[in-house]
Amino acid sequence: MRPAVFLDRDGTINEQCGYINHISRFILLPGVGEAISLLNKNNHIVVVISNQSGVARGYFPIELVKEIHELMEMELAKDNAHVDRIYFCPHHPDGVVHEYTRQCSCRKPNIGLIKKAKAELDIDIEVSYVIGDRLLDIEFAHNANIPGILVLTGYGKGELEYTVPHKEKKPAYVAKDLLMAVKWILKQDR
DSSP, X not given: OBOEEEEOOXXXXXXXXXXXXXGGXXXXXXXXXXXXXXXXXXXOEEEXXXXXXXXXXXXXXXXXXXXXXXXHHHHHHXXXXXXXXXXXXXXXXXXXXXXXXXXXXXXXXXXXXXXXXHHHSOBOGGGOEEEESSHHHHHHHHHTTSOEEEESXXXXXHIIIIIGGGOSSOOSEEXXXXXXXXXXXXXXXX
């Protein structure tokens, strides 16, 4: 069994620009390839878990999400980095696309996708982490009973300043970006 790092996508891996409704809006953040490559070299399973309710809301088709993930994987490969699995939730209870309009167990902060990853991959959940730019990701980590790291990219700075002080569930660590978060994780592993 190996440790996993569960990564949020928008605001953590790529620039946060609201719904990515066109492939041209996907822009990898600086240092992300290096960060994921470090995890790969240090024997961590890298899993992306993302809410993509724009599918249910009718903002873009599910095929675009898959196309963006292919682009993400190509961009990461330039830094000799790869993700082991990508899971996303296309659902939302207030959607307009019937097929994806519902309550589900896979929409963060629910932990259905972590359970799926654990069942499909050889993950040691006891030494795994979640990294994201929103308190939703930290709540997701708490619900899975693993440490959550808040990055200050995407919504992170605003979340830290305005939301964290009023919440009971706090991040285990706050990092400037994904690369700093990964370096902190690797120090904990030693």
